[in-house]
Amino acid sequence: MIYSAVGLGASGFWSCRFQFSQISQACSWPCNAKASGKAKVPPSLNNGQIQIQKKLGAGCFGEVYRGFHSGTKEDVAIKFEALQNQSLQLRHEGEMLNLLRLPTQPQGFAKFFYFGQEGNFNCLAMEFLGKSLEDHVQLCSGRFTSKTACLVAQQVLVRIEYLHSRGVVHRDIKPENFMFGVGSKVHHLYLIDFGLSKRYWDKKHVLSTQKLSLTGTARYASLNAHRGFEQSRRDDLEAIGHMLMYFLRSSLPWSGLEARTKKEKYQKIKEKKESTELSDLCAGHPEAFQAYLEYARNLGFKDRPDYVMLRKLFANLRAKIERDEGRPIQDCDFEWLEGKQLGELEPLLPYDNLGQPDDEQAATERPRGLCCLCGGSQAVVCRVLCQPAFPCRQTRFGMTCGTCISVRWEPLRMGLSLQKPTSRCPGTQNGRFGRRMHPCGHPRFGGDTGGNHRPTPMTMTATIRTTTADPTTMSAASMTTTSINASITNAECNWGFTHPGLK
Incomplete structure (x- = not known):
């Protein structure tokens, strides 16, 4: 699937998997969401501008198709969600994509083409993407090299900083929710699936609350998410740290725990995360990854993360790897792209420091x-x-x-x-x-x-x-x-x- 909400377990969501072409993805639409049934998707969308070509897959949320936008001459991925679904996340995701593309389309976020009601469906059309980080880690024998993990970390931090600069937290960081582009953007990492995202800033920072059910994927969720706290920027950052260690280790200490119920399993995962020392979790890997996680876990609920410093951690690691290898590392030097004829690639744009919503408030106080x-x-x-x-x-x-x-x-x-x-x-x-x-x-x-x-x-x-x-x-x-x-x-x-x- 090209753009999907992530598989999780808390809050009444369940993962379902399906495959098409070379893409394997997960979805997290509510299990009570009805599939399209006998209703047929329309042959085109938006007054014929988007032509439906072929079905890519289906899940508990509905169906995903590949299409073509006649106006822009681009391939698109289209989600169809039945209107009778009690929980309509597609509209929320469309609103987030539309928000993120203004005033200009940023790198690393899928282009938003169309959202609307067509027949018995809500429809969302967006940029067609390639494989996910989860796909690639499986193709790389279950783990990434330190160099690949470092390159991934650099792009992931840029994406999450941009999302946070728009007053939004993702709340479901996981490998399936980062996908690479196609063609000249094959080395561009995209952050996808905003079905669970939420605004943390509306003129002021949201208040911290507790006794909430877990939102997100239990394997990567932050400790405070497990404890039932409202999520903020710190939780996205901590989940990224867990994801990076998954790439380096191929598994996490709390993976594969067995339990009779979901609630019991989440409790076991929480207890294992709390009892695992970061020094043990990160042993044998570059110090930058442990330093990153220590920083993320010590952030307060409303704290403004120091994104510049975090990116500097991995810039320094990249420089060290360059010295060890005796050659410069390019942004496209992912291990699955080595030795391939890539043609002309669109470069990653130079990064400009982004302000955060609370910067202006702090400046006046x-x-x-x-x-x-x-x-x-x-x-x-x-x-x-x-x-x-x-x-x-x-x-x-x-x-x-x-x-x-x-x-x-x-x-x-x-x-x-x-x-x-x-x-x-x-x-x-x-x-x-x-x-x-x-x-x-x-x-x-x-x-x-x-x-x-x-x-x-x-x-x-x-x-x-x-x-x-x-x-x-x-x-x-x-x-x-x-x-x-x-x-x-x-x-x-x-x-x-x-x-x-x-x-």
Whole structure:
């Protein structure tokens, strides 16, 4: 199937599989959805613009056909969903595809051609795609090389960042929901199936709720999805991490568990995920994958993920693989394409940093804060109580300020080699964790709005947080807040700490 909602188990959905041509896909329409029965699909759609050619497959949701758009001269995939279905997901998916293509069609998302009612069916026509990641991993003896997994990770992160920038979370990340293009786009990875997607932003971030049934595919779902929490950006990112480890390992520790009921099976999967240490899950594989999962699992519900930093993880891994192989790696260097005559390929477009819905809100609420980096080879990033005005994504900070965005106090261990401050930060437990020193980049703090960070000598009151508890297990309840006067001159404060943004 070309564009399908994913197979899952919770929320009353079940997987069904069917094959056609060289494509094998899964669907997750509700099992009470009636198939088309004896009703015949129309020979054409949209006043004859889309001609129906042949049936590709059928599932519990209805039928999928291949067609041809006479206006654009392109092949299309068409889903037919019977109107008597009690749960009509096709309209929702069509609305999402239409949203994502505006103002311009992005790479990695299928073109939306048509949605409408034709006879006894809802019909959705979209770009025709090729094989899924699940198809390819099976063709590669059940696992990907580190190089292929890295190339996949780079494109997947770009796709999910774009989706999140539109205020939408996918909620069903899995290999079947990433498909490659055809022809000159054979190396383009597409994110598909938005039947379970949901807006997380409507003028403000949705609130966290609990006691929800699992939405998504249990194998890849985040821990918080298993725990019944509303899903946000962090859950998509964590599910991506589980998917990447599936590609590297060929299976996950919680795969293949047996149980008498779905509920019992989901509980077993949840318990196994919770008890599996990431160091064990990622053992024997590049450190970037463990660092990625550690970051995703430590995000708060409303936290703005640092996509730039995450993409940098895999860019660094790609560079290391290039050094090991002694040659540059191309975007099309997937193992199943090696040695094939591909012809002229459409390049992946240079990536422009995307804003997130909460960036503008943060810019109007608080000035930019300091992201203090301390620790050893595995630097510790402290997320401060102040929200940065807008994640600056500037290398002069040593890391993007977006990592600081949080209303909670929570250290994150990142597998990155970061520049250390000139001295340990005060008010810390053994100097292990940094604290907020002073805001920057705002006129009232002596900076300038142009981002040049040239403060005038000044004296201000800085609030730092201290704790007597073990920093690795510290919680908000164990902390006290202390105010001290700090005389800041040029780029250095009286603690001897050089602000990386003030150099």
